[in-house]
Amino acid sequence: MGHTMTATAPRPAWHLRQQDPTLLDRLATRCGISKVAAAVLANRQLTDLDAVKHLLNPSLHQLRDPLLLPDMRAAVERIQQAIARAETILIHGDYDVDGVTGTTILVKALSFMGAKVRWHIPDRHKDGYAFGPHSLEKVRETGATLVVSVDSGTSAHEWIEKLSGMGVDVVVTDHHEPKEGPLPRCVAIVNAKRADSTYPFRELCGGGVAFKLAWALATAHSGGERASEQWRQLLMEFIGYAAIATVCDVVPMRDENRVIAHYGLQQLRKTDTPGMRALMAVCDLPEGRVSTTTIGFQIGPRINAAGRLANARIAVELFLATEAAEAQRLAAQVNVLNIQRKDLERVIADEAAKQAERWHDARHHPVLVLASETWDPGVVGIVAGRMVARTGRPAIVLGIKDGLAKGSARTVHSLDLMQVMKAGDGLYTTWGGHAMAAGCTLPAAHVDELRARLVARTRELLNGEAPPPRRLEADYELPLALYGDVLMNELERLEPWGQDFREPVFLTRDLRVADAPYIMGKDRKHFSLRFRSGDTVVKAKAFNMAERVQELTPGTPIHVLWKPDRNTFRGITANEMTIEDFAVGEAPLV
Numbered sequence: 001m002g003h004t005m006t007a008t009a010p011r012p013a014w015h016l017r018q019q020d021p022t023l024l025d026r027l028a029t030r031c032g033i034s035k036v037a038a039a040v041l042a043n044r045q046l047t048d049l050d051a052v053k054h055l056l057n058p059s060l061h062q063l064r065d066p067l068l069l070p071d072m073r074a075a076v077e078r079i080q081q082a083i084a085r086a087e088t089i090l091i092h093g094d095y096d097v098d099g100v101t102g103t104t105i106l107v108k109a110l111s112f113m114g115a116k117v118r119w120h121i122p123d124r125h126k127d128g129y130a131f132g133p134h135s136l137e138k139v140r141e142t143g144a145t146l147v148v149s150v151d152s153g154t155s156a157h158e159w160i161e162k163l164s165g166m167g168v169d170v171v172v173t174d175h176h177e178p179k180e181g182p183l184p185r186c187v188a189i190v191n192a193k194r195a196d197s198t199y200p201f202r203e204l205c206g207g208g209v210a211f212k213l214a215w216a217l218a219t220a221h222s223g224g225e226r227a228s229e230q231w232r233q234l235l236m237e238f239i240g241y242a243a244i245a246t247v248c249d250v251v252p253m254r255d256e257n258r259v260i261a262h263y264g265l266q267q268l269r270k271t272d273t274p275g276m277r278a279l280m281a282v283c284d285l286p287e288g289r290v291s292t293t294t295i296g297f298q299i300g301p302r303i304n305a306a307g308r309l310a311n312a313r314i315a316v317e318l319f320l321a322t323e324a325a326e327a328q329r330l331a332a333q334v335n336v337l338n339i340q341r342k343d344l345e346r347v348i349a350d351e352a353a354k355q356a357e358r359w360h361d362a363r364h365h366p367v368l369v370l371a372s373e374t375w376d377p378g379v380v381g382i383v384a385g386r387m388v389a390r391t392g393r394p395a396i397v398l399g400i401k402d403g404l405a406k407g408s409a410r411t412v413h414s415l416d417l418m419q420v421m422k423a424g425d426g427l428y429t430t431w432g433g434h435a436m437a438a439g440c441t442l443p444a445a446h447v448d449e450l451r452a453r454l455v456a457r458t459r460e461l462l463n464g465e466a467p468p469p470r471r472l473e474a475d476y477e478l479p480l481a482l483y484g485d486v487l488m489n490e491l492e493r494l495e496p497w498g499q500d501f502r503e504p505v506f507l508t509r510d511l512r513v514a515d516a517p518y519i520m521g522k523d524r525k526h527f528s529l530r531f532r533s534g535d536t537v538v539k540a541k542a543f544n545m546a547e548r549v550q551e552l553t554p555g556t557p558i559h560v561l562w563k564p565d566r567n568t569f570r571g572i573t574a575n576e577m578t579i580e581d582f583a584v585g586e587a588p589l590v
């Protein structure tokens with residue numbers, strides 16, 4: 001591992017959230033929950049009694065009528081017409097988890113309706129993002145007269161126009177923010193983020209929108225108000241794919257997204273489709289263990305690895321597989337690609353860390369612009385994220401090929417990436433993104449100039465200071481004696497956790513080491529130990545913190561920020577702590 005003593009991030013500061021005690025009392029009493037759970041909800045802006053009751057009692061009825069989405073009726077009618085006329089329909093997806101799962105949903109739905117359906121996933125390395133010349137090629141090759149997009153198309157004016165020129169109709173399903181000006185002219189643009197949308201929830205992911213279209217098709221195809229029994233089974237399978245997309249596309253875990261994730265997780269735990277079963281098997285996940293965490297860290301990366309290192313088509317083929325043997329072969333393939341992805345990422349991350357040593361002073365160089373001809377653009381986003389975590393500074397990581405630098409940027413919470421990157425205006429060939437993540441391409445010859453400008457701009461934004469330390473938020477100061485099954489059961493009712501609905505973090509002060517820390521993991525980067533407080537002893541695990549283990553001496557009071565974790569091992573379930581951070585002496589509270 002590239003060791004960068006001088007360039008490591010400063011220790012995080014802690015912040016204990018405080019809520020009005022009368023508000024917590026009222027929420028707890030009226031909803032029949034503990035004050036701890038009430039604090040967790042209040043810290044996530046959930047203080048409305050109806051909203052909390054909804055959250056505690058998820059139901060499929062909380063999903064809204066798909067026909068409320070703009071252009072949904074036109075989309076359904078055009079697809080039905082295509083089926084009646086035996087036209088070929090091309091599902092046009094994307095190479096990330098959202099695009100892959102959404103494509104799977106629509107291919108399965110249209111096949112069930114007896115459509116002549118083909119599908120297309122762009123090649124991340126050859127085709128670039130979403131629509132392009134490859135779309136026209138695929139339409140010619142398949143003879144499709146209707147294209148249904150997934151997770152893209154809202155801004156594909158040029159390509160949609162070219163497709164109409166070829167006599168091809170387009171139905172867009174998407175969740176990306178439309179650019180200013182008119183939308184592309186086509187049959188339908190099903191996107192809750194349209195300016196004229198009256199849909200009450202904007203935050204569905206691409207897989208979620210595809211699920212909505214499948215549902216609308218199911219109702220129409222069943223000829224009435226209610227989908228047939230067969231369709232309902234199919235829709236329950238689809239909600240599993242939509243849940244994977246909802247977690248991996250990091251859309252807010254609120255409103256309909258919670259319902260999709262809740263029912264999707266239930267569905268995935270008992271799935272009998274060959275593809276899903278084979279994928280879970282290579283993730284080493286007994287079905288009951290599927291959670292938002294295992295989706296985010298095990299299932300999602302394997303789907304993405306296909307697109308990053310080879311072609312995301314493999315992942316769609318896996319989900320569409322009808323035979324167990326074929327599914328197992330494809331699952332093994334994505335698993336190997338994921339191992340290669342991790343190796344590649346580690347090599348690039350080490351090289352990037354080494355390069356960053358040149359700019360080790362965070363005050364003089366509060367932003368990192370790193371580039372190399374040997375870095376694969378498929379993983380630079382992940383590496384940028386790791387550089388931010390390692391250095392506490394925004395990072396742009398660029399892979400150079402044929403004189404063109406293509407990169408991804410990530411940042412710390414205190415710095416808006418759009419403000420930083422704007423300083424490079426005029427140097428980029430393309431760029432875009434949002435406050436926390438962005439992408440750009442520029443001639444490799446401009447990289448040094450870009451670095452100089454972004455550094456100057458960021459120094460201005462920070463008044464010459466280094467970026468402030470990361471802030472860790474604690475929901476509640478919890479005496480260890482209160483951590484038990486009652487609280488854990490209650491917290492499990494608030495799941496699934498996700499974007500804008502983060503897992504609870506507790507602060508517990510003055511813990512003692514009950515027995516010596518035990519270093520664990522293949523790379524010996526993790527440790528576990530037991531903490532004691534009075535008569536209570538709880539097992540705790542810390543990941544990637546082994547180098548700090550000697551700070552934990554018996555007899556010294558330790559303050560800990562931690563997440564609750566229920567762990568089952570050899571049939572025994574125990575409540576454990578996952579250490580987020582710890583401090584000896586003073587707690588670094590701000």
Ligand SMILES: [Mn+2]
Nearest residue numbers: 098151206249
């Ligand atoms: Mn998406």
